Amino acid sequence: MILNPDEIQAIRQEAGHFPHPSAAAIEALNIAQQGHGWISDELLKEIADVLGMSPAELDSVATFYNLIYRRPVGKRVIHYCNSVSCWMLGAEDNRRHLSEKLGIGLGETTGDGEYTLLPIVCLGACDKAPVLMIGDETHFNVDPAKLDAILGDTG
Numbered sequence: 001m002i003l004n005p006d007e008i009q010a011i012r013q014e015a016g017h018f019p020h021p022s023a024a025a026i027e028a029l030n031i032a033q034q035g036h037g038w039i040s041d042e043l044l045k046e047i048a049d050v051l052g053m054s055p056a057e058l059d060s061v062a063t064f065y066n067l068i069y070r071r072p073v074g075k076r077v078i079h080y081c082n083s084v085s086c087w088m089l090g091a092e093d094n095r096r097h098l099s100e101k102l103g104i105g106l107g108e109t110t111g112d113g114e115y116t117l118l119p120i121v122c123l124g125a126c127d128k129a130p131v132l133m134i135g136d137e138t139h140f141n142v143d144p145a146k147l148d149a150i151l152g153d154t155g
């Protein structure tokens with residue numbers, strides 16, 4: 001068993017808010033991901049069992065959401081928005097700078113396990129483009145110099 005009793009209880013509690021437990025799928029995946037970093041196949045099966053869903057049903061939810069990771073990721077995931085406003089205002093320059101600075105391409109994790117670089121669709125702050133998230137923090141009007149200030153000597 002990968003889920004611990006507290007996580008199972010938290011998932012059951014979330015599921016109790018809905019007429020059908022599967023409605024709590026995203027919350028359940030988030031609870032499990034907070035504790036384990038990502039959602040392995042085995043973990044997915046355990047969550048599906050708690051919710052009374054098939055693993056395939058839960059997997060379709062998990063793979064739909066960019067913030068649920070079905071592969072191992074670094075301690076902090078950098079999500080750079082590559083939708084149109086950010087793309088027009090320099091998202092690709094930022095992506096290139098990050099790849100050079102951290103030595104990783106899209107979908108890759110730094111050797112020290114610190115950062116993973118992933119694209120994400122519009123974060124809803126197009127007036128402050130380019131936008132990216134590092135872990136839980138969202139950064140606005142980002143350019144390579146600002147990235148250097150945020151990430152310090154990393155890389």
Ligand code: FES
Binds near residue numbers: 083086124126131
């Ligand atoms: Fe990047 Fe909307 S296009 S925040």
